[in-house]
Amino acid sequence: MSTLGPILIADDEPLLTEMLEFRLRSKGFETIIAHDGREALTKFAEAGPSAVVLDAMMPVHDGMEVLRRIRASEAGTSVPIIMLSARRNEDDIVRALExxxxxYIVKPFLPEELVVRLRRLLVGRA
Structure with a gap:
């Protein structure tokens, strides 16, 4: 996976970001961590990640706002973004996909499932 850029993990739960960072690095991915929406947008602009794992509920800007802003940017139109959220109702899921x-992956989740979905979205990007 070394030809890909880093994976941006944006979540305000330190234990979760630590676990995801460990899991993704063990699978050959580089990672960047952001703990709130503003930091996620800044790091997205600076690092040009290959993909984003984005929590829906974060301080400063929530995940939906970060998603909208990334998609509105020239660099963010085709970057895979996986929403990771405790929100499991149909409206939240559909709104994020739209x-x-x-x-969209609902917490609690299987870390290996996230890795597989991420790889699937990155096929052909290396």
Whole structure:
């Protein structure tokens, strides 16, 4: 996976970001961490990640706002974005997918499932 750019993990739960960082790095991905929406947007602009794993509920800007802003940017139109959220109702999932999320995973989740979905979205991008 070394020809890909880093994966941006945006979540305000330190234990979750630590676990995802460990899991993704063990599978050969580079990672960047953001703990709120503003930091996620800044790091997205600076790093040009290959994909984003985005929590729906974060401080400063929530995940939906970050998703909208990334999709509105020239660099963010085709970057895979997986929403990761405790929100499991149909309206939240549909709204995220309509706003441009590439996939939606409900917490609690299986870390290996996230890796498989991420790889699937990145096929052909290396």
């Amino acid at each position: 706003a441009g999320a590439s996939d």
